[in-house]
Amino acid sequence: MMKFLTIEPVRVLLYLVGIIAFTAANAAYLVLAERKGAGRIQRRPGPNEAGWAGILQPVADGIKLLAKQVMVPPGTDSLLFRAAPLMVMAPPLLCLAVIPFGDTIVACNLNIGLLFVFSFGSINVMALMLGGWASRNKFAIISSARVVSQNVAYEIPMLLVVITMLMVTGTMNLGEIVRQQAGGFWHWNLLKVWVNPFMPVTFIIFFICMLAETNRAPFDMAEAESELVAGAFTEYGGMGFGVFFMAEYANIVVGCSLATILFLGGWQSPIGVLSGGWFGAAWFLVKLYALIFTVIWIRWTFPRTQFYSLLNLSWKILIPVSLVTLLLTGVMMKIL
Amino acid sequence: MSNFPFADYITGAIFCLAVGTTLGGALIAALSTRIIRGVCGLMICCIGLAGLYWFLHSPFLALMEILIYVGAVCVTIVFGVMLSETDEPAQEKQRSFAALWGLGAVLVGLGVFFAVSRLSLGGPWKVPAAFANDGSVQAIGLALLTTYSLAFELISLVLLVAILGALVIARSGRTKE
CATH class of the missing domain: 1.20.120.1200 (NADH-ubiquinone/plastoquinone oxidoreductase chain 6, subunit NuoJ)
Known part of the structure; x- marks a missing residue:
């Protein structure tokens, strides 16, 4: 029986089932974590009625969303309206297939895993935009236009940062990138200041771009609740809306996993103890959830920026700085 | 497998x-x-x-x-x-000589189809012995800067021209207010 489970197609299939379960559980419970965090920061208890301390709230939300009819309002482009939630959910699931959770815990160990994540991550914009467009709603269309200009603007510094990382690591295999960071937290790419003194700045640029790409506050121009109702998802109800919401959290998980792998040493232990095997996976999850908590923390601490200052930040600060780091890394690698 | x-x-x-x-x-x-x-x-x-x-x-x-x-x-x-x-779905506008245009389109389409079919069926196909390269960063970088450097430079030139064109169009629209 164990032998059957290790045949390649069966193994991949089992991993995919696991990934879908992981994503769904994360989406459900990160919503609760978000609401609890928001409550904490705003000095109120947050959801606490369903179950102990609100632990059953995601189940209740899920049942409510599933029980609602998915309405397709008249005048919408019904085909695209139905296709958009599918397109928004598929890419993060695909991306998680190449993310190594531990030394051997990876569904598909691709040589070009980094490129894989970025190429499928780019479909997300298209899906949000089609959803907004198909809704035929002024709010949704404004939101779609914002999503595109925001994502195009932040894709550039993100890719420049990734090119810098590629020059440092010399490989696109995510597992290999983590293996290079073994031996304690001073070997993590975040603190490799002898390769490039700007390495922590690179991490901050990556993190800001990740926030912008996943449309999180303070860059949540796409679903600015106070001005655009719910942005691109204004016309969606029931599980159609639920899928968009799940995809947002799945994208956060993918983005934070990538930040963990590229900068924080993935499954490597920070001080060299308790490393390898399942401990590695535990370290990975600890780092991942610390980053996700930071994302939630930022959302409820900073107000939403204005749209032009959002674009100015990218074009006037992040892109020049990331170009400088790219150049500096190249020069330092050549000299040293 | x-x-x-x-x-x-x-x-x-x-x-x-x-x-x-x-x-x-x-x-x-x-x-x-x-x-x-x-x-x-x-x-x-x-x-x-x-x-x-x-x-x-x-x-x-x-x-x-x-x-x-x-x-x-x-x-x-x-x-x-x-x-x-x-x-809105495009308005049906009857073009003059619509049938002639359609015929031309069909002819061009058929011509391309037969040319490509002939090439792919009749042409000699070389089966590569192994992968061209292993797809690693190093191999791609070397290929782009040695074997395919001319194509790489030409593409960058095309992109530069496109950017300049976009700038020119955007600029002229802005000054003519």
């Missing part, structure tokens, strides 16, 4: 899926009257093409196809459509 039951059938089915996606996407792109659905067809077609590249042992090319054509080209087209189009 080969000891898995029906491995060949599964591979065949996935190949058919890639071909079907490519053809279906292309048909949607060509036949739909709404431009936004046409762009969606183009996107589906590109994803199918990426699958075919994957089958041809070029995962790097496949991912680049998705990153550039789906993530950049299609998004830009949709953005352009959004700023201009009212998304």
